[in-house]
Amino acid sequence: MRCAVLGDPVDHSLSPVIHCAAYRELGLDDWEYDAVRVAAGGLAGFVDGLDPAEWRGLSLTMPLKREALPLLSSHDDWVSATGACNTVLLEPDGSRHGLNTDVTGALMVLGEHDHPLERAVVLGGGATATSLLLALADRGMRHATIVVRDPARAGDTVHAVAAHRSAPQVEVRTLAEVEGEAETLTGDVLVSTVPTSAQVPELLAAVADIPLVFDVVYDPWPSPLAAAAERAGWTVLSGLDLLVAQAINQVVAMTGRHDVPGGAMRRAAEEELASRSSR
Known part of the structure; x- marks a missing residue:
């Protein structure tokens, strides 16, 4: 049975290493998991060409998480809430079921730490930010400050968060104004979905x-944000925590197995990152 992660770019993805580690531990010797470059606008054509007798599941990364929605026959509630899908199950009858394991993965990671989460600051306003904000709302977030370069591009995220059943308050600020002010932002948790190139000293100071810092970056690690938080003695969660947690949920969904070896998956990812850094 075949599975793959799709995106553009995708050659850097750790997903094949993580999923294949799970298959080995589970004894699924006839399962494969690859990385396939699929550019924006190309998802429908790729999926239409797959034989559901051979293919079981797809992991989706940027820029395909929203592009998948019209292709689905059904989906879970988190896909509806976020407007984004990162997992597609190809059923034998040709139907396609969508999941958002970014949310459920974030819930797993956040659930491992006993921190208040009522006030959140989130850097970035894309699909990943939406997923983490909804996970935070499920964990008790009452107020969110979303910091973005262009507020017009955060509209979908603001709408999704405001529509959560807990109705958290949402404020949008620009990176320029945050970086230009002398005052620091306050909150219980900081989530960053921006690249390390955007983690400039002015933003770190703000x-x-x-x-509690949750940076979805995992390579290079530590990011400037994570390094600063660690020096300050704060709790730091990484993109690798999220990547492994959401992959555990994907493996369960794709294989039907619940004895998923999370430890082996994490070790495989760490070994691959160590190998890349030594090259």
Whole structure:
């Protein structure tokens, strides 16, 4: 049975290493998991060409998470809430079921730490930010400050978060104004979905007092944001935590197995990252 991660770019993805580690531990010797470059606008054509007798599941990364929605026959509630899908199950009858394991993975990661989560600051306003904001709302977030370069591009995220059953308050600020002010932002948790190139000293100073930092970056690690938080003694969660957690949920969904070896999956990812850094 075949599975794959799709995106553009995708050659850097750790997903094949993580999923294949799970298959080995589970004794699924006839399962394969590859990385396939699929550019924006190409998802429908790729999926239409797959034989559901051979293919079981697809993991989706940027820029395909929203592009998948019209292709689905059904989907879970988190896909509806986020407007984004990162997992497609190809059923034998040709139907396609969508999941958002970014949300359920974030819920797993956040559930491992006993921190207040009522006030959140989130850097970035794309699909991943939406997923983490909804996970935070499920964990008790009452107020969110979303910091983005262009507020017009955060509309879908603001709408999705405001529509959560807990109706958290949402404020949008620009990176320029945050970086230009002398005051620091306050909150219980800081989530960053921006690349390391955007983690400039002015931004780091503006969020320096937030005691729980969840940076979805995992390579290079530590990111400037994570390194600063670690020096301050704050709790730091990484993109690798999220990547492995959401992959565990994907393997369960794709294989039907619930004895998924999360430890082996994490070790495989760490070994691959160590190998890449030594090259």
